[in-house]
Structure formats: structure tokens, C-alpha cells
């Protein structure tokens with residue numbers, strides 16, 4: 613039974629257009645339990661990669677049905693040769709040899725990503741046993757950014773007292789430029805819309821509207837201007853997106869502080885999308901809220917890719933994996 617009301621609501625939504633999600637870490641019991649929970653709920657079809665016999669035995673030992681779950685062993689898959697050719701053709705210009713493609717396609721994260729590229733799965737969730745870099749790199753190389761020249765970034769859905777917020781980028785871009793920060797803010801606004809969260813976007817800083825100075829503050833101010841300018845273009849017209857900065861975190865989310873520090877801001881006090889100036893700030897903040905602040909945290913979820921591939925924290929529980937699968941299903945719904 614899934615405890616989070618928010619994740620249950622996403623699973624319910626996912627049932628309206630059932631997607632196929634690949635989980636490359638079938639050697640992990642938490643992953644197998646998540647596969648069982650989602651398939652049993654019929655909210656997604658699941659493909660698990662790993663040793664077929666061991667995975668089937670694990671399901672049988674627990675008395676779990678395998679309806680809605682497919683077990684695939686990449687090394688013996690009849691599709692392996694097809695994926696090797698696909699990988700080779702996609703990456704040969706980058707210097708990948710055929711021999712290297714043969715090896716790499718058997719790496720489960722690459723195999724899962726190639727399944728998506730081939731249309732055999734709609735999304736992937738991995739990272740219970742892999743670093744963010746190892747999970748994300750195949751997606752960046754094979755699935756690629758949805759918009760040319762735009763960096764892929766990541767977000768967390770943070771649930772505080774039942775209320776969802778988007779935190780970005782807490783997982784991928786270590787020190788974004790002003791342009792990258794503006795793009796992160798715009799992509800996160802669209803992410804918020806996709807998840808039914810108000811696209812009220814605050815670019816965070818240690819300064820509110822010029823209260824402090826420094827190159828760090830200037831970067832956030834410039835990013836805010838760039839994002840606000842982009843909002844005037846046809847691409848974002850009529851979407852109801854509000855972007856403002858630079859704001860301190862308290863001015864962004866607390867109405868009484870906002871009234872004092874940024875009374876004319878359309879976003880201050882009611883921000884739902886919090887854009888951090890760099891990965892250090894974002895990553896530390898989300899972990900503190902998760903471990904000491906009692907918030908639920910789901911992510912890092914990638915935004916800006918052509919198809920959803922999502923990462924897990926290595927300390928995750930089966931229920932966190934179910935949450936990531938639910939989020940991936942929503943992202944896969946066009």
C-alpha cells in the first residue's frame with residue numbers, strides 16, 4: 613500500500629493511459645517489490661532487467677503474480693543485436709567502435725535506454741544501485757535534449773504538509789550559467805503545469821530584490837530577466853507562468869515575509885517552483901528538508917529530455933521507486 617496521497621493520485625492518473633516503464637536493476641529486491649506494487653495496481657506495465665530465473669523465483673517465493681511484469685535478461689535477449697546496431701549508429705561519429713557498442717549495449721542502463729529509443733518502453737527508472745552520472749549519461753547520449761542547444765536539468769517533487777513543490781536543479785547541472793538558469797526556470801514552469809502545480813517560479817538567492825550584492829546575485833538577476841523575456845514569446849504565451857527573482861527562500865514561500873521584502877512581486881509568498889542558483893544549494897536544501905524537515909522527496913527527475921529517464925537515490929525504499937515510476941508515467945504522457 614502506497615502511503616503518499618500525492619503519489620497515489622499520480623498512479624490513478626497513470627492508469628488512464630498505461631505506459632511501459634523499464635527498471636534496469638532487477639537484482640535489487642526494492643526494485644522487484646516496486647515492480648510488483650505498480651503492476652499489481654495496474655498503473656503501468658513494467659519491464660525488469662536482470663537474471664530471469666532469479667527474478668521469477670523472487671516473485672514466486674513472495675506469491676506475487678507476474679501479470680503486467682516482463683523479465684528480460686539483456687545478455688540473452690533476441691533484441692540485443694538490434695540495440696548494438698542502434699547504439700553503434702548513434703555514437704560512431706563520437707568515436708564508438710562496434711566492439712565497444714557490443715559491450716555497452718549489455719550494460720543494463722544502456723540496454724534500458726535503447727529500449728526507449730526503439731519504442732519498446734516509454735520511460736526508465738534506475739539509480740537504486742548506480743550513481744546519478746551512470747544513470748543519466750546514457751539518456752543524455754541516446755535520448756538527447758528535447759530542445760536543441762538546451763541543457764537537460766532535473767527537479768525534485770517535494771511534498772510539504774501535503775502540498776507539492778518543484779525544486780530545481782538539485783541533481784544535474786553543477787554551476788549553471790545565467791542562460792542555463794533561465795532555461796531551468798522555464799523548463800520547471802512547464803514541469804509544474806504537467807504535474808498540476810501552479811507555475812509560480814522563484815529564482816532563489818541570498819538576496820531579495822537587491823538587498824545584497826555580489827556576482828552570485830547578479831547571475832540570478834540576469835537569469836530572471838532572461839526567463840521573463842522568454843515568457844513574452846509565443847512559446848510560453850497563455851500558459852499562466854509567473855517568474856520572479858531574485859528572492860530569498862523565505863520571501864518566496866512565506867506571505868508575511870514577502871509582504872515586507874518584495875511587496876510588488878507577483879510570485880513572492882506563493883512560489884511553488886523554487887529555482888536554486890547552483891547544485892550545491894539545491895542538493896543540500898532538498899536533503900535537509902527530506903531528512904530533518906519531514907518532507908517527502910521524489911527525484912531527481914530529469915526535465916528537457918525527449919523521453920523520461922529518471923534517477924533514484926541509493927538510499928531509496930520500494931515506495932520511493934513506485935513514486936519515481938508514477939512520475940515517469942506522467943512525463944511519458946504527451
Ligand SMILES: CC(C)(COP(=O)(O)OP(=O)(O)OC[C@H]1O[C@@H](n2cnc3c(N)ncnc32)[C@H](O)[C@@H]1OP(=O)(O)O)[C@@H](O)C(=O)NCCC(=O)NCCS
Nearest residue numbers: 744745748749752753757762763764765782783784785895
Ligand atoms: C549529468 C552529468 C553526469 C553529465 O556528465 P558526463 O557524464 O561527464 O557527460 P559528458 O560531459 O561526457 O557528456 C556526455 C553527453 O551528454 C551531453 N550532456 C552532458 N550534460 C548535459 C546536459 N545537462 N544536458 C544535455 N546534454 C548534456 C554532452 O553534450 C555529451 O553529449 P555527446 O556525447 O553526444 O556529445 C554531469 O553533469 C554530472 O555529473 N552532474 C552532477 C550529477 C551529480 O553528481 N549529482 C549529484 C546529486 S544527485
